[in-house]
Amino acid sequence: MKQSKASYTRNVTEAISSQDGTKLASLLSHRDRHATNVFDDINRTLPSALSRLIGRELDEPWDDVVLSHFNVVLSLQGGGGSGKLKAKDLGKQNLVLTFTKVLRSGDIPQLERFPASHRIEFWYYSGMLAFLDEQYDTAEQRRGDSFNHCLRTVKHNKYLILTYLIPLRMLRGKLPTSALFKKITVALRKGDVKTFDRLVEEKEEILVPRQVFLVVVKLRGLCLRNLLKRIHKISATVSGTRLALAPIQTALSWLGCNSGDREVECVVANLIDKGYIRGYISHERQILVLPKENAFPPVSSVSVS
Numbered sequence: 553m554k555q556s557k558a559s560y561t562r563n564v565t566e567a568i569s570s571q572d573g574t575k576l577a578s579l580l581s582h583r584d585r586h587a588t589n590v591f592d593d594i595n596r597t598l599p600s601a602l603s604r605l606i607g608r609e610l611d612e613p614w615d616d617v618v619l620s621h622f623n624v625v626l627s628l629q630g631g632g633g634s635g636k637l638k639a640k641d642l643g644k645q646n647l648v649l650t651f652t653k654v655l656r657s658g659d660i661p662q663l664e665r666f667p668a669s670h671r672i673e674f675w676y677y678s679g680m681l682a683f684l685d686e687q688y689d690t691a692e693q694r695r696g697d698s699f700n701h702c703l704r705t706v707k708h709n710k711y712l713i714l715t716y717l718i719p720l721r722m723l724r725g726k727l728p729t730s731a732l733f734k735k736i737t738v739a740l741r742k743g744d745v746k747t748f749d750r751l752v753e754e755k756e757e758i759l760v761p762r763q764v765f766l767v768v769v770k771l772r773g774l775c776l777r778n779l780l781k782r783i784h785k786i787s788a789t790v791s792g793t794r795l796a797l798a799p800i801q802t803a804l805s806w807l808g809c810n811s812g813d814r815e816v817e818c819v820v821a822n823l824i825d826k827g828y829i830r831g832y833i834s835h836e837r838q839i840l841v842l843p844k845e846n847a848f849p850p851v852s853s854v855s856v857s
Contacts, residue, residue: 563575574665574666574667668701671701672697672698672701672702672709673698675694675695675697675698675701676694676695676698676712676713678694679691679692679693679694679695679697679698679716680716682694683695683716683720683763683767684763688720688723688767691716691720692717692720692721692724695713695716695717695720696717698713699713699714699717715762715764716762716763716764718733719733719764719767719768719771720767722737722740722768722771722774723767723770723771723774723851724851724852725774725850725851725852726852727740727741735747735751736748736751736752736755736768736771739751739775740771740774740775740778741778742778742779742782743775743776743777743778743779743780743781743782744775744779744807745772745775745776745779745804745807745809746807746808746809748771748772748775749772752765752768752769752772755768773822773823773826773828774828774851776819776823776828777823777828777829777848777851779803779804779807780795780800780820780823780829780848781848783795783799783800783803784842784847784848786799787799792842792844792847793841793842793843793844793847794839794840794841794842795839795840795842796838796839796840797813797816797817797820797833797838797839797840798838800816800819800820800840801813801816804816804819813838817833817835820833820840821833826854826855827849827853827854827855828848828849828851828854829842829847829848830842830843830846830847830848830849831843831847
């Protein structure tokens with residue numbers, strides 16, 4: 553039985569009014585029966601007319617939610633291959649962004665009242681939005697929620713979540729042993745900037761399509777931090793509060809990095825600014841002055857957004 557636009561929006565309104573999360577989740581699912589029934593009607597309606605119609609039948613911001621949902625399903629009906637999958641992901645991200653506004657308004661059943669599969673998908677895509685917006689704390693929390701609630705038997709979904717969750721946790725100093733990041737992890741622990749740069753370049757074709765390349769590049773700061781920490785153990789004064797810039801310059805030159813006086817000062821200044829190191833540079837004496845305690849704070853305390 554075909555379902556018209558009017559009956560569909562009426563069902564959405566009833567689900568909202570009755571706080572029926574299960575019914576609402578079904579209506580907003582592209583897998584539900586209505587997704588193949590109602591959209592013959594939608595396809596024959598101009599976008600502007602459709603927007604006005606839904607605006608009359610649904611209060612704000614639910615009109616935006618339903619429009620976003622229509623766009624997701626329509627994108628699934630057209631095209632194929634990777635283009636279809638990209639359209640699906642972009643549509644879902646837009647839907648989650650709109651749905652988040654509704655959550656904040658309080659005009660919706662509690663998230664716990666929705667089916668587990670829908671909560672996991674919401675956390676996944678809201679984590680993706682935070683990830684792309686460089687809100688890494690939020691992204692890690694949302695991706696962590698989706699991973700923890702995802703069934704162990706659904707290995708493909710676990711893999712998709714970990715593709716983003718592992719680099720996010722690496723930014724916090726939690727280094728993995730997975731095959732994709734194993735060599736990068738070894739380079740990070742050693743502070744081997746030369747090997748790190750080479751590995752990132754080699755894996756660029758893998759990392760870019762997965763949208764994690766820029767996050768992995770940010771790990772270079774952690775690699776430099778670990779290099780300076782090793783140099784500090786070897787070359788610092790007895791008190792540990794003075795570290796000459798010359799050994800840092802020598803190490804960077806040996807690793808094949810551009811390491812003139814200004815470049816070395818710039819590297820150290822950036823690490824101080826990001827919070828990887830506590831202290832200041834004495835330009836006249838060409839030394840890094842460090843505190844007696846906690847000169848290299850835990851990576852988990854460093855802001856990476």
